[in-house]
Amino acid sequence: MNLNELTIKEARQQLDSGEITSVALTRACLDRIKEVDEQINACLTVCEAEAMAEAAAADLRIKSGERGDLLGIPYLCKDILMTKGVRTTAASKILENYIAPYDATVVAKLRDAGAVMLGKTNLDEFAHGASTENSAYGVTKNPHDLSRVAGGSSGGSAAAVASDMCIFALGTDTGGSVRCPASFCGVVGFKPSYGRVSRFGLLSMTSSTDVVGPLTKDVYDAAIVLKAIAGDDSRDATTAPEAIEAYEKEIDIAKDKSLRGLKIGLPQEYYLKDLNPEVAANLRASAEKLEAAGAELISVSLPYTKYGIPVYYIITPSEVSSNLARFDGIGWGLAKTEAKNLQEFYKATRGAGFGPEAKRRIMLGTYALSAGYYDAYYKKAQAVRTLIIKDFTEAFKKCDVLLTPTAPHSAFKIGEQVNDPLAMYMEDVFVTGASLAGLPAISVPAGTVATKGGKQMPVGAQIIGPRLSEGLVIKVASVLE
Amino acid sequence: MSITPNDIKHIAELSRLELSEEEVKKFGGQLDSILQYIEQLNEVDTKNIEPTAQVSGLSNIWRADDVHVWDEGEVEAALSQGAREGGQVKVKRVL
Numbered sequence: 001m002n003l004n005e006l007t008i009k010e011a012r013q014q015l016d017s018g019e020i021t022s023v024a025l026t027r028a029c030l031d032r033i034k035e036v037d038e039q040i041n042a043c044l045t046v047c048e049a050e051a052m053a054e055a056a057a058a059d060l061r062i063k064s065g066e067r068g069d070l071l072g073i074p075y076l077c078k079d080i081l082m083t084k085g086v087r088t089t090a091a092s093k094i095l096e097n098y099i100a101p102y103d104a105t106v107v108a109k110l111r112d113a114g115a116v117m118l119g120k121t122n123l124d125e126f127a128h129g130a131s132t133e134n135s136a137y138g139v140t141k142n143p144h145d146l147s148r149v150a151g152g153s154s155g156g157s158a159a160a161v162a163s164d165m166c167i168f169a170l171g172t173d174t175g176g177s178v179r180c181p182a183s184f185c186g187v188v189g190f191k192p193s194y195g196r197v198s199r200f201g202l203l204s205m206t207s208s209t210d211v212v213g214p215l216t217k218d219v220y221d222a223a224i225v226l227k228a229i230a231g232d233d234s235r236d237a238t239t240a241p242e243a244i245e246a247y248e249k250e251i252d253i254a255k256d257k258s259l260r261g262l263k264i265g266l267p268q269e270y271y272l273k274d275l276n277p278e279v280a281a282n283l284r285a286s287a288e289k290l291e292a293a294g295a296e297l298i299s300v301s302l303p304y305t306k307y308g309i310p311v312y313y314i315i316t317p318s319e320v321s322s323n324l325a326r327f328d329g330i331g332w333g334l335a336k337t338e339a340k341n342l343q344e345f346y347k348a349t350r351g352a353g354f355g356p357e358a359k360r361r362i363m364l365g366t367y368a369l370s371a372g373y374y375d376a377y378y379k380k381a382q383a384v385r386t387l388i389i390k391d392f393t394e395a396f397k398k399c400d401v402l403l404t405p406t407a408p409h410s411a412f413k414i415g416e417q418v419n420d421p422l423a424m425y426m427e428d429v430f431v432t433g434a435s436l437a438g439l440p441a442i443s444v445p446a447g448t449v450a451t452k453g454g455k456q457m458p459v460g461a462q463i464i465g466p467r468l469s470e471g472l473v474i475k476v477a478s479v480l481e
Numbered sequence: 482m483s484i485t486p487n488d489i490k491h492i493a494e495l496s497r498l499e500l501s502e503e504e505v506k507k508f509g510g511q512l513d514s515i516l517q518y519i520e521q522l523n524e525v526d527t528k529n530i531e532p533t534a535q536v537s538g539l540s541n542i543w544r545a546d547d548v549h550v551w552d553e554g555e556v557e558a559a560l561s562q563g564a565r566e567g568g569q570v571k572v573k574r575v576l
Contacts, residue, residue: 101558195537208535237542238535310519321496328497331560331570342573343497351499356507359498363489364512366496377519382532384525389533421511422518438536467538 003028004164008073008221011167015062015072022062022072025167026055026116029074033118033165041140042150042160044079046119047086054116061114069224071114076166078157079120080127081212082201083107086117090203091135092125094327094334094353104201105236106170106212106229113228118166121156125355126324127172127205129153130180130427131417134357139414142184145455148411151181157215158185168225169215174206175312176406176431178213179443179462183406186445186458188477189215190222193468194438195240197226198233204323206316207238209435219444219478223247226470242468250475259479260294265399269305270430276409279459282447283405286461286480290403293479298399302391307384308432313425314368314381315436321365324358360421389437392464401476402464404430406443410457434464440473441465444480484513 003025006014014020030048037043051074058072077083080090082100084107089095103111110117124134132140132155140155142148143163150159154171158181161169171178173191182189190213197212204210214225227247233239266287271280291297329335329349336348354362368377395402408429417423434441446461461480465473489509493500500508564571 099558099561101555195539234544237544238537238539240537240539304525307522307525310522313515314519314522325497330563330572332562335562339573342575345573346497347499350497354498356504359496359500359504360508360511360515362496362498363492363508364515367492367512367516370492370495379532380522380525380527382534383527383530384522385533386530387525387527389536422514425515436536467536 004032007217022055022058026074041138042156043119044122051118058114073167074116074118076121076160076169078171080203090126091123093136105198105233124153127153128357142411151184153177155181161187161215171215173213174210175435176428179406179431182443183460184411188222190442193440195238196230198236200235206319223474245471247471247474250471251478257293262295263399264290264295264297265300265402267302269302270404278449286446300395304387304391311381311384312432314377317361317365318368320361392437396466404462406460406462410449410459440470442477444477
């Protein structure tokens, strides 16, 4: 087995026993990136010299007797999280040469833990999308089939984990952006509860749903990374003050496959009549696994499910239009200096710097928030959001967690939906609910689906739990592996 | 309701976005179909339903109003582009 193929748990054991070094592990990942990334395009920046120096420093710490879950473990970071000294582009032309002056809290936490940052991964520009086709730096290809998308918006991170360019990766999830690419690439993707992980240093997209989450090779690793990045942060007033748990311990308990006493809710509105039959069959198999481990399956109803996407596509563009107003060409980022006055400068800079989807969302949000339309769109969406949250609250009175598909199908062909933004928005049908309600949700590989060409492509199963029930979600998800 | 090219130009103006004629045409049709899809929210009775702006479950998070000395190098790095004069950022003329 090549070192870059190890999980965190396996690498940890071999690093601590002195069998391998972080330098060798990091080298193996960097070599893998060189070998395959020209085709996959998962990385926007690779910082080889910095990574090798961090690995050597981690080896010294290990040698001196220090121990830590992520000490010396190489990872890749979605390029929407600020990294001091290494460029942060958000996959946008407007930030092409931008170097952040400080680290995002999650990046600083991983740095302190001794994790080794290999580089920054590709995404849909400013995380607007579900396929990574909206990147200004080219699409990320699915490692299982290079003619297909990796999903998005954390497509680079998911593809990198799936092709063993790193031991784990960080993504961000606003309305499915960790879970969708995890499903398409056949890896684990975990969106924690809103506020469980600090957003400080995450370039804001939709401030009321943005969360940082791990993409990993198994559920145990997701628990380890979450524990390292979670927690209260005085620089993000929305972080939850509750203590972080040892999430991975839940898996040890689950080892005997004992989910006895737990009720798994199957939301009937997610089991669409026209759902791909193979996705449906895989989901039944997942439900049976949970049942075999002692859980009881019950049918629940989330009647406002169908309004998730229309609500999301009012709230998201509204917050986007406000958050992206700061990219005005002054102080940092792209600047169209030939403009005659300030107004023209703003418009020229933003017109040239933003790609089509960012422009669409800025305009949609500006429209929804403009005088005369605010009540009809934004306020209406916020009220329906309340009803969607209430659906989940009611369901969790009857069951402990929910089991749903992550995506309605496997990865689609690159370019297939690129001219139909509405079809792209429909990709989020199973993932927006947990985002709007701020709930923890994980996607775990759950079988494959045959494409028209006969190729088997991965799909995921999603477990959604009540707010701050990360440990429970991990416990149930580990049974699906 | 239908979005006209003039509507798009007006929204683009409010958004401070320079659009090509081609973009005005393309975005018009796309925003139209997205808004039509969103219209289905009107089916939902939201009378007496409080709007949700955030889901952290928190309110009034305070911290001491302490002054933190920010690293001078980081301040310089934060303003990485454009002209400055007398410690101020210089912008294009307003009028």
